[in-house]
Amino acid sequence: MVDEDIQSEFDHAKKIVFLTGAGVSTASGIPDYRSKGGLYTNDRSNRPAEYYLSSDCLRDEPKVFYQYEKKNMYYPDAKPNVIHEKQAEFTKKKGATVVTQNIDNLYREAGTKNLVEFHGNLYNVYCQKCRKKVNYKDYLTSMYHRNCGGILRPDIVLYGEGLNPSAISQSVDAVSKADLIVIVGTSMRVYPFAGLIDYRSANAKVLAINEEALSFSFPFTMIKENAVKFFKDLKVTA
Ligand SMILES: [Zn+2]
Known part of the structure; x- marks a missing residue:
């Protein structure tokens, strides 16, 4: 059930920004590698998942990097769920923006406009030697570029790398112009993503949707509900 007051916040908002993370994609069967049961705890070696997702690993042990990505990160059969779909509808009908930490391509598959993939996208693959784009399916077959023999990589921000300035x-820009900021599927603890909230305008309302209560250092409204249920009930009005 979406509370009338909350529905009305969405109805009357002029610029909505969704700040989202792994929790949005768990309903599509993609595990959150930061949470319990994610890759950290399933990994039996001593090295944390961060290493396998680092520029050091890609440079020093490209085969290990490749095997890890291929085995743990790619879910090409995953489909967007109602959270992606409703947010995509908000981008199309109300000019909302989605800023996501997710690299799984599901927002694109859902047809999201005004999408910022803060950490890149696993399904954009390129050759480190000749810089040409390569279909991810080819990458999942071989780590080497067929044309030039260069080592391929996904266009995601690895640990040890800087974010894309754009x-x-x-x-x-999106956060500073928003009058309604909706946090979904993230506890906003990982920087620099978490720092985006500091750019909100003084009159922006902040909502967080999560089954367990979250605590932040800024004023916000906590909606303690399963995000799938919440977005299923939420109406998108133009
Ligand atoms: Zn190449």
């Missing part, structure tokens, strides 16, 4: 400026 992703930062687009996110800051």
